[in-house]
Amino acid sequence: MKRRSYIVLLMLLSITVQGQIARTAPFSTIEWFAGQSLTIKQNELNDYYRYAGGFSMNARTPFYFGSAELGINVHSYSEYKSIEFYQVHCYLAFLKEITVFKKPSVDLGVTIGNSFFQFDTEENKALQNESELTLGISGGFKIPMGYHWLFRATISHVIVFTYHQIETTNLGFQIGYKIRTPDWLKNFLK
Amino acid sequence: MKLVKIYLAIIFALYRSILFGNGFNDTIHSYDLLNSANFRYADFLQYSTIVDVSSTDFYHWKIGINDLTNYSENRWELIIDNHLVKPQVYGERLLNQLALSNMSIDSVEIIGFPQFIDGIYSDKGVIRIHTRKPSQGFNIAGSVLIANESGDPGPYKYTDRSSPNVDKIGHDNTGIVEYAYPSGFLRLSLFHQQHTFTDPAVICRIKSKTNDWPGANKAAAAFDFRHQGKCWSHSVLSSISSNKPYFLFIDIAGQEFPMQTDFFQWSYSGNRLNTIHWYLDYNHNRLRQCKNAIQSLKPYIQHNIDFRTDILADRDRPVRIGYRFVKNIFEDNSVDENKSIFYHQMNVELTVNRSNNPYKLHSSFTYFHDKVAGSLSMGNAGRIWKKYELYHYLSISQRQLSLSPYYQFWTGPGKPIVEEYRITFSDYPERYSLYSGGIGIKGHLLKMVWADVSIMVRYRHENWWRNIFQEESNRPFRATYSGLQITFNHRTNNGFNQKISLRIKFKENHVLDQYSAVKAVYRLSYQADRNFILFLNSVYQNDETWDLDEYFSEIGENNQNQYSDWVSLNERIWFEAGFNKWCWDRRLLVRVAVQNISNQQYQYHSLGMNREMSMIAGLYFWLKGS
Numbered sequence: 001m002k003r004r005s006y007i008v009l010l011m012l013l014s015i016t017v018q019g020q021i022a023r024t025a026p027f028s029t030i031e032w033f034a035g036q037s038l039t040i041k042q043n044e045l046n047d048y049y050r051y052a053g054g055f056s057m058n059a060r061t062p063f064y065f066g067s068a069e070l071g072i073n074v075h076s077y078s079e080y081k082s083i084e085f086y087q088v089h090c091y092l093a094f095l096k097e098i099t100v101f102k103k104p105s106v107d108l109g110v111t112i113g114n115s116f117f118q119f120d121t122e123e124n125k126a127l128q129n130e131s132e133l134t135l136g137i138s139g140g141f142k143i144p145m146g147y148h149w150l151f152r153a154t155i156s157h158v159i160v161f162t163y164h165q166i167e168t169t170n171l172g173f174q175i176g177y178k179i180r181t182p183d184w185l186k187n188f189l190k
Numbered sequence: 191m192k193l194v195k196i197y198l199a200i201i202f203a204l205y206r207s208i209l210f211g212n213g214f215n216d217t218i219h220s221y222d223l224l225n226s227a228n229f230r231y232a233d234f235l236q237y238s239t240i241v242d243v244s245s246t247d248f249y250h251w252k253i254g255i256n257d258l259t260n261y262s263e264n265r266w267e268l269i270i271d272n273h274l275v276k277p278q279v280y281g282e283r284l285l286n287q288l289a290l291s292n293m294s295i296d297s298v299e300i301i302g303f304p305q306f307i308d309g310i311y312s313d314k315g316v317i318r319i320h321t322r323k324p325s326q327g328f329n330i331a332g333s334v335l336i337a338n339e340s341g342d343p344g345p346y347k348y349t350d351r352s353s354p355n356v357d358k359i360g361h362d363n364t365g366i367v368e369y370a371y372p373s374g375f376l377r378l379s380l381f382h383q384q385h386t387f388t389d390p391a392v393i394c395r396i397k398s399k400t401n402d403w404p405g406a407n408k409a410a411a412a413f414d415f416r417h418q419g420k421c422w423s424h425s426v427l428s429s430i431s432s433n434k435p436y437f438l439f440i441d442i443a444g445q446e447f448p449m450q451t452d453f454f455q456w457s458y459s460g461n462r463l464n465t466i467h468w469y470l471d472y473n474h475n476r477l478r479q480c481k482n483a484i485q486s487l488k489p490y491i492q493h494n495i496d497f498r499t500d501i502l503a504d505r506d507r508p509v510r511i512g513y514r515f516v517k518n519i520f521e522d523n524s525v526d527e528n529k530s531i532f533y534h535q536m537n538v539e540l541t542v543n544r545s546n547n548p549y550k551l552h553s554s555f556t557y558f559h560d561k562v563a564g565s566l567s568m569g570n571a572g573r574i575w576k577k578y579e580l581y582h583y584l585s586i587s588q589r590q591l592s593l594s595p596y597y598q599f600w601t602g603p604g605k606p607i608v609e610e611y612r613i614t615f616s617d618y619p620e621r622y623s624l625y626s627g628g629i630g631i632k633g634h635l636l637k638m639v640w641a642d643v644s645i646m647v648r649y650r651h652e653n654w655w656r657n658i659f660q661e662e663s664n665r666p667f668r669a670t671y672s673g674l675q676i677t678f679n680h681r682t683n684n685g686f687n688q689k690i691s692l693r694i695k696f697k698e699n700h701v702l703d704q705y706s707a708v709k710a711v712y713r714l715s716y717q718a719d720r721n722f723i724l725f726l727n728s729v730y731q732n733d734e735t736w737d738l739d740e741y742f743s744e745i746g747e748n749n750q751n752q753y754s755d756w757v758s759l760n761e762r763i764w765f766e767a768g769f770n771k772w773c774w775d776r777r778l779l780v781r782v783a784v785q786n787i788s789n790q791q792y793q794y795h796s797l798g799m800n801r802e803m804s805m806i807a808g809l810y811f812w813l814k815g816s
Contacts (some may be wrong), residue, residue, distance in 0.1 A: 026722075048349045064718040082349045092782065112784060112805065114338060117345050132342050133805040135784070161340030161789065161803055163353035188774050190721065 027181050027189045031060045033152055035174030037073050042168045049077035049084070056172050060095075061181065061189075066109065069093040073170065088116040089158070093138055104143045111136040115160050132162050142176075150176035214256060214583070214628055214644060214675075216240045218298040220322065225715045225725040227766035227783035229337055229359050229806050230383070231292050231319075232285040236729055236764075236794075237713065239675060239693035240302045242705035246392055246798035248358075249286055249385040249406050250440055254705060255315030256302030257648065257671045257695065258626075266315040271416075272308050273427045273457035276473040276494055279449055280442045280487065285317075287438075287453060289412035289429035291364040291381055293333050293810060296322035303646075304567050304585040304626060306539050308459075309469050309498030309512050311554040311565060313587050313624055321414070324370040324377065328815035335362040335781075335808040340789060359804060360384025360405075374417035381410040381431075387439060389799035396439055400448040401482035405436040424460045429453075437480050447487050450478040464502070471496040491521040500537065512537035533558035547572035563622075564588050578633035581644075587624040623651040630675075640679040647672045672696045685717035706731035721772040725783075729764040734796075759796050763788065768806075781808040 037056035045051075058071025073089040091113025099105045117130040136158035143151045152174045160166040181189075216238045228234040232251050235241045242254040252264050259265050264283050268275050270290065277287045301307065301316040310316075337359035343352045361384050368377035387396055387404040396404050410431035417424045430453065437448040454474040461467040473494040479486045500512030514535040521528050539552040549570035556563040567585035574580045630644025648671040677691040695707040708731070715725040735758040768783025782805070786792050789803040 044351070045345060048351075049345065064722055077345065082345075085345055087345070112782065114805065115344070117347075119348070130342055130344050130347055131338060132344050133338050133340055133784070133803070160344060162344030162346065163341050163356075164344075164346055164351055166344065190773070 026063050027061050027186045029062060029178055030181050031150060031176050031178045033058050033060070033071075033150070033174040033176040035152075035172055037075070037170050037172040039075060039168045040171050043166060044164065045077070045166055045168075048081045050080045052076040052078045054087075054170075056174065058174075063094070066094060066096040067107065069095060069109075084120050086118045088118060089134060090114055090116070091134065091136070095138065095140075097142075104141065106139070106141050108139045109137070111138050111156065111158065113158075130162075132160050134158050134160050148178050150178060152176055214240070214303045214581075214630065214646065216300040216302065218300070220292075220296055223292050223295060223298075224770055224779070224781065225723055226713070226727050227768050227785045227806055228292075229335060230286055230362060231290065231295055231298065234298070235300075237711050237727065238300055239677075239691040239709050239711055240300060242709070243794060244705075245794040246441060246446070247385070247387055247406070247439060248794055248799065248801060250282070250438055251285060252441075253283075253285070253317075255300060255317075256646065257673065257705070258302070258304075258313065258315045263314070266317055267310055267312045269308055269310070269316060269318045270427060271319070271321055271414075272425060272459040272469065273455070274308070274310060274469065274471045274496055275427075275429075275455045275457065276471075276475065277431065277451075277453040277455070278475055279440070279451055279477045282440050282442060284438065284451070284453075286383070287408055287410070287431050287433065287451065289379060289381055289410035289431050290319065290321075291333065291362070291379070293331055293364050293366060294321045294379060296320045303583055303628065304565065304587065304624070305569075306512070306537055306552045306554065306567075309467065309500050309514055309537070311535065311537055311552070313565065313585070313626075324368040324375050325814050326370050326372070329366075329368045329370070330813045330815075331364075331366040331368075331811065333362075333364045333808060333810040335806060337361075337804050337806045339802045339804040341802045354390065355388060356802060357386045357388050358799065358801075359806070360386055360407075373419060374415070377412075377414040379412045379414075381408060381412075383408045387799065391793075391797065391799050392439065395446060395797075396448065399439075399446070399483065399485045400437065400480045401484065402435075402437060402448065402480050404439075406438050407433055407436045409434075422460065422462055425458070427455065427457045429455045434478075435481070442487070447485065448480045448483060449487060450480055452476040452478070466502070467498075467500050469496070469498040488522070493519040493521070508539075508541040510537075510539040510541075512539070565624075574631075576633075578631055580629070580631050582627075582629040584627040585624070586626075588622070623649075625649045635678070638681050640681075642675075642677040644675045645672070646675070685719075686714070687717070688712070688714045706734050708732040721776065723770045724767075725769070726765070726767045728766075729762070731762045733761045734759040759793060762792055763790060764792060777812050777814075779808075779810040781806070781810070
């Protein structure tokens, strides 16, 4: 399973690299998304914690041969056999969008990020927080609703590279708002 | 007819190569450093196929260049912009303790054959770092790099599935202020970096030597001044670095010790019309004991003074005559008298046929403790057919001593290690011979493909290593080496650049000299535009094996070395990928990369720390004034 994940990641990376054929004007627009994010599949973590839900926020912009997305997912785990914690997952994604039926589009890409595990330090001052790197794949379906507003459903599979690796599959539903990138920001990013 | 001409040209060049030669270097440019997942400049050496590296903590590196030294030797020379710097303790050169960062580097030249360079004759290879020249006016630059390894306990930390925390590659920060005027510049650089030894592979050994917190660090500052006048040129480099309060954990002749060090270098070099050169280098290396050391080396201070000068006698048929004086003074608080060692060296370099296919002939003589060492080397690089260049060298050294002062130091104030571990060094090898030669051809194979193929042959004869483990032994150490190196570089118009290098060694191995025979490096980068670059790099090395027990049984002695359980390193494949994004008119650079993507058990030493998959992220900025 692990090896298969790496192969998929490398293939996606390779596809992303070679996808320069349909290059887009980088940073021309920014799409802001926010919504619910739910972990629908996880491994042994359930033996120690109870998943209590989560939400996500991200910003996406055209980026050379696809899109780049900067995002944050927050998941809450309540106390079961160990103390409760928040998982704050910050990530960067490179995605390739394909438009279907004129307006709706599907996207597929790779994510790289860092997960911060914030334990309930208010009650346990001596406890330290943890952070760990993550890799994943992400896909989504986006439907424009008017000129600015968007609806998006996403599914992502993320591997957290802790000693005992954590693999989670997350499902998200988001509302988005699209703007033209201000010139000063476009010039800065370029 | 054309083929016959080519054949004859190659035969002629091969014949001439018996007499003359030059080549076999590798150059790493600043963009190579950026287009890889290396964290510190020393990490990058693993991407050069002429370099072999070994490390127990991947902070302190033992480096072998083109097999010119043994596995455990670290005797290459280090030159920064004509300044010879020696941040070393007990002969171990500590590359990461230099007051230098990736940001300051323009290129790194790795010289892999005996050569006369900046007044120094080195038969162990040279790492020559060229720093970048600042833009006119005031400039401020800085960088913040962080890294995070996989393998932490994460949310399992407070459960029965908890595991030790993994924290190795720490932060690496740089700040640079510089002012450049038309004929020179001044530069002040500040550095801080952190490294942690949290790995079961080394932590037990560290705990048996010290109770200090297991980590290495560097706090350093450097000041550069350079002036290029019409006739006169001057360059000054001053730098200071310290790893207090933490320590380095270094293997010296098979024994590991925690060490705290302070280094100070002051160096001045100049030239007049590029005909007379002079160099004055002062290196102050201080070894301190760790605060909570259980076992440590004896502290000492080394003063190293190195003066060199050379004169170009004839511009049309250049003859460069050089003189070098080196003095080492060792201060040991436990003895009243300081130990002092010096030697003189005379170098002569003749360039013949300067205008058409020049070749260089170099000789070096060293006077040291009533002994004389000599070397003779010849090199040439010439165009043989349209786009192809044939290069070749031949070098002979007889007792061209390494002259690393620590060898003498071992027999002087360094008594504790001799007494405690029964290790002895002779002052110098009774006999040392090096015969070395190589030939290569490079040029454009196709319009966009550049190729370089070379063959090297070497024979070394010395009794150095025998004496480390066996006092009475006078049996010689012999190493024969032959190697083939092939490099292809392919560049396309739409931004793709790929380079593959392969090194294969054919040699009679010594049990203590077992770097990988096959090393292959593949580097791929894609430049979407000048501000965005993606890269994917891979390194393959076949297995390395040691058998110290066999070695000691050969010489009829019990193995008293702590490394008796050295066995092997399995073959290793390293993958890394990342990107560089420039923003704000190239004033800001964001670097993100993942090392060891396959998360393979990756080690540089069989007793060393494991290098997990890690992510690095860096932010660099350059603010240019006027």
